[in-house]
Amino acid sequence: MDLVPRSNVAHKLEKRSLLIAINCIAALSIFFFGYDQGMMGGVNGAKNYYQDHMHFGHPDPVTGAPVIDDTLLQGGIVSIYYVGTLVGCLVGGWFGDKYGRIKAIALGAGWAVLGASLQTSAMNHTWMIFARLINGWGTGILNAIVPVWATETAEHSSRGQFVAIEFTLNIFGVVVAYWLEYGCSFYKGGNGSFVWRFPIAFQIIPLLFLLGIVWIFPESPRWLVKVGREEEGRYILGRLRGETGEDMGKAEAEFQDIRNIAELERKTASRTSYWSMFTGIGSGKLHTGRRVQLVIWLQIMQEWIGIAGVTIYAPTIFRTAGISNTDVQWISGLNTITYMLSTLICVFTLDRIGRRWTLYWGSVVQGISMALAGGLTTAGQSHPLGSPLAKAYSSGAVAMIFLFTATFGATWLTVPWLYPAEIFPLEVRAKGNAWGVVGWSVGNGWLTLLCPVMFKALKENTYYVFAAANVITIPMVWALYPESNQRTLEEMNLVFAADSIWNWDAERNFKILKEQNPELVQAAQRGHSVLDPETGLPVRHSTARNMSLDVNALQARHHDDVIDEKQTFKHG
Numbered sequence: 001m002d003l004v005p006r007s008n009v010a011h012k013l014e015k016r017s018l019l020i021a022i023n024c025i026a027a028l029s030i031f032f033f034g035y036d037q038g039m040m041g042g043v044n045g046a047k048n049y050y051q052d053h054m055h056f057g058h059p060d061p062v063t064g065a066p067v068i069d070d071t072l073l074q075g076g077i078v079s080i081y082y083v084g085t086l087v088g089c090l091v092g093g094w095f096g097d098k099y100g101r102i103k104a105i106a107l108g109a110g111w112a113v114l115g116a117s118l119q120t121s122a123m124n125h126t127w128m129i130f131a132r133l134i135n136g137w138g139t140g141i142l143n144a145i146v147p148v149w150a151t152e153t154a155e156h157s158s159r160g161q162f163v164a165i166e167f168t169l170n171i172f173g174v175v176v177a178y179w180l181e182y183g184c185s186f187y188k189g190g191n192g193s194f195v196w197r198f199p200i201a202f203q204i205i206p207l208l209f210l211l212g213i214v215w216i217f218p219e220s221p222r223w224l225v226k227v228g229r230e231e232e233g234r235y236i237l238g239r240l241r242g243e244t245g246e247d248m249g250k251a252e253a254e255f256q257d258i259r260n261i262a263e264l265e266r267k268t269a270s271r272t273s274y275w276s277m278f279t280g281i282g283s284g285k286l287h288t289g290r291r292v293q294l295v296i297w298l299q300i301m302q303e304w305i306g307i308a309g310v311t312i313y314a315p316t317i318f319r320t321a322g323i324s325n326t327d328v329q330w331i332s333g334l335n336t337i338t339y340m341l342s343t344l345i346c347v348f349t350l351d352r353i354g355r356r357w358t359l360y361w362g363s364v365v366q367g368i369s370m371a372l373a374g375g376l377t378t379a380g381q382s383h384p385l386g387s388p389l390a391k392a393y394s395s396g397a398v399a400m401i402f403l404f405t406a407t408f409g410a411t412w413l414t415v416p417w418l419y420p421a422e423i424f425p426l427e428v429r430a431k432g433n434a435w436g437v438v439g440w441s442v443g444n445g446w447l448t449l450l451c452p453v454m455f456k457a458l459k460e461n462t463y464y465v466f467a468a469a470n471v472i473t474i475p476m477v478w479a480l481y482p483e484s485n486q487r488t489l490e491e492m493n494l495v496f497a498a499d500s501i502w503n504w505d506a507e508r509n510f511k512i513l514k515e516q517n518p519e520l521v522q523a524a525q526r527g528h529s530v531l532d533p534e535t536g537l538p539v540r541h542s543t544a545r546n547m548s549l550d551v552n553a554l555q556a557r558h559h560d561d562v563i564d565e566k567q568t569f570k571h572g
Contacts, residue, residue, distance in 0.1 A: 003232040004184035010218040014239045015247070018218075019154060023162050025217055026305040027169035029105065029142045032112065033174025035203050036139060038336065040078050042181025045329070046196040050074070053193070054125045065319065065328075071452035073125060080129050082445030084115075084136020085143065086438055090274060092141030093434025097427075100227075101149040104141060104430070109211040112138025113204055120201040138207075140441065144434040147421040150431070152220040153240055156488040158171065160350035161417045171340040171409060178333040184239050185329060222489070225258045226426050233258075254488075258426065261490040265427045272428050277435065285497045286425050292435045294481060295420035299439030300446075301473050302416040305363070305468030306370055307408050308447040309336075309455075310401065318398060331398065335405055342409035354485035355415050359477045361404045362411025366404050367470030374463030381460070397460075416440070422484040423492045481505045 004010060013021055027300040043049055045066055050057040054077065068074050088108070096104035115135025147163065156163045181199045188194070221240070224233030234255050241251040271282030280289020318328045350358055380393030416436070424432025435538040482495045482503050487564045491510075494517070498509035 003229070004218070004235060005216075007216050008218055009216055010236055010239045015242045018240055019162065022153050022217060023150060023166055023283070025210065025214060026146050027166040028206055029146045030166045030170040031173040032203055032206050032210070033139060033143060034170035035177045035206075036081075036135070036173075038174030038177035039181070039199055039203070041332065042178060042185070042199060042329070043077070043196045046181075046185070046190070048191060048193050049196040053123060054128060056125070063324075068452060068456075071456055072449075075452045077125060077128055077132065077448040079445040079449040081132040081136040081139075082441040082448070084133040084138075085140035086136075086441035086445070088137035088140020089144040089434040089437030089441065090140075092144035093431035094274075095141070096145040096148065096430035097223075100223055101145050101152070101430070103215055104145040105149065105214050106139050106211055108141030108145065109207050109214070110138070111141060113207045113211065114138070116200060116204045116207065119195050119211045120204075135405065136441075140434075140437055143417075143437045143440070145430055147417055148430050148433045149220055151418070151421040151489065152222045153218070155241070157486060158236070158351060159422070160355070160414070160418060160485065161347055163421075164346040164414045167414045168340060168343040168347065171336065171343050171413070172203050175333070175336045175340050178329075178336045182329050182333050200457065201366075221255075222426055222429075223259055225255070226262050230255075230259070244335045245446060257488065257490045259332065261493060262426055265425045272431070274431060274435075277428060277431060283418070288425065288432065290501060291423050291432060291496060295416075295423070295432070295436035296439035296442070297476070297483070298416045298419060299436050300443035301469060301476070302412055303440065303443030304466070304469040305366055305408070305412060305457050305473065306404060306463075306469070307412070308407055308444050309462070309466070310408075318401070318515050323394065323398065335402055336417065338402055339405045339409045342406035343413060345410035346414050349410070350418075351485060352415060355419060356416055356477055356481060356483050358411050359481075360474060362407055363470045363473045363477075365407040366412070369400045369404040369407065370430075370463045370467035370470065371402065373397045374467065376400065377460035377463070389452050419481075419484060422489060423482075423496065425493055426489070429489075463520050480504060482510075 009021055010018060016038070024195075047059055047066075050066055050068075051059065052383060054073070056073040057066050057068040059065070092108060095107060112135055115131055115133075115138050118131035119128065119135055122131050135434060135453040148216050150163055151159055177199065178566050180202060181196075184198055218236045218239070219232075221233040224230070224236065234251070237255050237258075238251040241247055241254065243251060265286065276282050277288045278292050280287060280292075297484045318331055323331060346358065376397040378395045380390045380397060383390040383393070384503075420433045421429070422435030454465070458465070470514075479502060484492060484495075487495065491514075494513040495506055495510045497505045497513055500506070
């Protein structure tokens with residue numbers, strides 16, 4: 001294949017080995033994302049940072065714990081990053097749909113290197129605010145594109161597993177950040193700027209590696225088909241799925257599905273701007289406006305169920321639970337290790353029980369653990385500090401935080417990032433995923449800005465706010481979010497073709513459309529053959545004609561066909 005550069009790994013690897021290689025590169029980006037999130041927890045606790053450079057706090061003369069004098073400034077420095085991710089993801093979605101996934105990943109990595117360099121050299125809070133804004137732009141671009149690239153190359157039957165593995169690396173980034181900062185805190189007694197500058201600079205290493213190596217990886221075959229580079233897309237799809245033995249015909253069937261759905265999307269939707277997507281204007285039966293609202297609110301709720309507070313303000317949370325300042329840092333680091341290990345549960349369950357049930361059981365356990373954390377902390381504070389009962393209640397509260405974090409890692413961590421990359425039409429998939437990052441940016445920025453204020457005003461009662469948010473998500477997911485598990489990316493257009501917002505109507509409509517559009521989505525399902533039973537050769541599908549996402553139109557067409565057949569029979 002002359003169209004694909006000879007240096008591309010697609011020439012040397014195929015099938016699962018190629019998929020693993022792609023997901024390793026995607027995981028490298030996700031690792032940076034996790035590291036960058038976990039990093040600020042330790043940076044905020046460095047005396048040289050909060051007292052000498054940012055000037056929003058001072059150390060307690062007795063315990064040495066940070067005393068925050070300006071909670072708005074502390075929260076603002078953290079949350080401005082999410083303003084950057086919001087802008088960056090919109091740029092990244094547009095750039096990725098226009099110029100391709102690979103170029104967008106390189107752009108995001110380069111921009112993040114610039115932001116990390118500026119953060120490392122920050123001398124005051126104004127400098128740091130602008131540096132974090134720039135770093136956020138790069139992160140937003142990567143977050144908009146990397147999940148899309150990963151889902152567009154993976155098979156529908158194992159899509160969730162691959163993305164879940166990537167998010168294990170995401171939390172590994174959080175783990176590395178915490179323990180690197182814990183180690184640096186002992187350097188020169190925790191004094192000096194090295195304690196916080198080195199951890200910030202460390203993220204530049206994976207970013208430079210990502211920027212250098214992504215160019216030798218294959219472009220998304222779905223994006224290639226969308227922009228008319230069908231021969232190149234078909235070749236890469238063949239390398240991803242295999243062309244011999246049991247795999248013969250898989251790539252061809254999937255390729256025809258992609259062509260069919262791309263043609264249908266061009267007929268159905270007349271506008272693809274961000275504003276048109278948000279309002280749903282011109283999207284017809286694709287209902288992109290509804291999909292945008294779903295992914296925005298799923299990401300907002302992911303943060304409000306409590307994880308943003310636990311990740312960034314873990315030391316504050318553990319101090320609230322009665323843990324001494326000397327123990328806070330290593331307990332926070334231990335929490336991140338259990339967090340990372342819990343993500344492996346999702347690797348083995350997400351494609352088995354589906355996205356909806358993963359969110360259900362996560363919300364139940366998380367809600368209970370947050371409510372108990374609040375109750376146990378209150379009970380502990382009603383007894384003298386250091387007494388056996390106070391220690392017992394504090395230990396129980398810490399255990400509930402650990403349980404919450406582990407459950408989140410096994411459930412809500414992955415699904416809100418996977419779902420937006422699965423449900424949008426090919427024509428606007430990167431832009432659609434960008435809307436998910438908008439929701440994450442709004443939810444994270446809003447919460448990290450309010451977290452210091454809430455913990456100062458509400459103290460342990462903040463846990464009840466998080467518990468209530470978990471309860472709200474259960475009916476929300478049940479009523480509004482259709483299942484995407486074991487469905488091809490092309491099938492999701494049929495799922496969202498119903499005019500009703502309710503999940504049960506979407507499922508009923510999907511069943512009808514699939515029966516009436518058998519030629520529209522025909523890629524091999526698990527256990528289904530795509531070979532001709534007589535010749536043993538792959539079935540060659542022509543581009544589907546007379547396709548529609550309108551059930552009424554299809555039923556009317558079917559009715560007319562029946563009348564024509566009767567008249568033909570009568571005259572014959």
